[in-house]
Amino acid sequence: MVYFMTSSKDEACGTVCHGNVACQDCSLHQLCLPVGLDSADLALLDRIIRRRRPLRRGEYLFRAGDPMRAVYAVRSGSVKTFTCSSDGDEHVTGFHLPGELIGLDAIGAAVHPRSARALETSSVCEVAYEGLEELSMKIRGLQRQLLRLMSREIHHDETMMILLGGMAAEGRLAALLSNIAARVGERGFSPRAFHLSMSRNDIGSYLGLAVETVSRLFTRLQAEGLLSVQRKQVMIHDPDRLRRLAGVCGDGAYQSR
């Protein structure tokens, strides 16, 4: 039996209550859109942002096909994006942690190509897209950060393509866990022990594996002493070996700035 010493549910990454703070006071401002902006700029940015009531687990942020009027920044909790194929079952395209932007794939067609729903109670900032476009013309740092975030998303998605096209099941899970660990770490929580807000089903869908395979892999990685897992609580014992298993996809697009 394994006990976890860190992050009870209430202090897990992203579930801290941020209240209705402005960007200026948001603890995520060094990860999110505000990077590189001064207070005057932040005040302008705040004007195009609406903080909505928190989403409950399972609630939709938007649905595939909705007209795109805003992009969204996760403020707390976590959100998944996914498509539904004609025969009903869904395919997960991303997991989004606090400070990350959602909806950047919708700018091209002005329509959201995927749906987004909360994996747990989550709050989200709605950034009016017209305003964002407008403001990026005025604030160089904002334009730069927006382009940077989009570029990193492209890089991350390419890495996923390499992962899905080139790696066996074990490497895929190792890469996902390494990546989540790194992102959790960036947000000031322990990258060694964290809570997985998504189900095994979601993980399988995201990694192109059957649920059963995901489950077996967790068991195997635990047996090999790489990590301990108890339902959704994960503790990484050997991050290096995990990263090695993940090969070129080990770091993810989120580690560098």
Added chain:
Amino acid sequence: MVYFMTSSKDEACGTVCHGNVACQDCSLHQLCLPVGLDSADLALLDRIIRRRRPLRRGEYLFRAGDPMRAVYAVRSGSVKTFTCSSDGDEHVTGFHLPGELIGLDAIGAAVHPRSARALETSSVCEVAYEGLEELSMKIRGLQRQLLRLMSREIHHDETMMILLGGMAAEGRLAALLSNIAARVGERGFSPRAFHLSMSRNDIGSYLGLAVETVSRLFTRLQAEGLLSVQRKQVMIHDPDRLRRLAGVCGDGAYQSR
């Protein structure tokens, strides 16, 4: 024995000689960065673009790890982007046709994360990135088009993730062929008969399949009467059925504007 009536090698998509024309006179200006710009804007854009001598087949445009100073627009020919894993073999991340931008994944880290080399004799416009950033602050239409192109790339990469994570071999190839057909069509060539500039190896690497599987699939699709293929010449007989095989990944991110 099957004969192809269209597109001899010299008129194939992208191999037309464009000379050293300015954006204003470039036949690709309704696909590339210039979308929505007037002549005055185009003159400014031209100032940050350098047309380089054509690349020969196999020549590198840049290598993974190179500092990012520019993004590139394919003007003629075609280019692949790829990573090399530690053990030497490469994984293809994209095929790029005339009018498409390369290097957008490098903005975030200011370093190219992948290598790019020409699949055939190709010419490329080099767009100085600093200049582009600068100019997008001044020209609203340019900023808008840059964001649109990046967003579409994200959407396309997500579609590839769904493809690689969710579809069997046949669906993957069908999706790639549908996608290439659509892009070739957008460029004014027949979407029914075109030349594949990449090798079976490249296709396999891109789709996460063994070369042998790709080969067998071509044979099978031909036997089923969906298409005819002779080495690199492809003729699509039943585009609808091909798209149906490709499922949700049938259209690709390139068809709509």
Added chain:
DNA sequence: CGCGGACATTGACACAGATCAATAAAGTGC
């Protein structure tokens, strides 16, 4: 023109991971 190397095709076989099925454990509501 013919030789050599790269690329493509085809066949035989093996295996990673999907699928089917059953059980267990954890939430959730009354």
Added chain:
DNA sequence: GCACTTTATTGATCTGTGTCAATGTCCGCG
């Protein structure tokens, strides 16, 4: 606290593709 649903785990079997091997075809070069 107890049924009920959902989610996770484990086992047994089946199959699509990868791998290995051999052959065929094209293309560039001397």
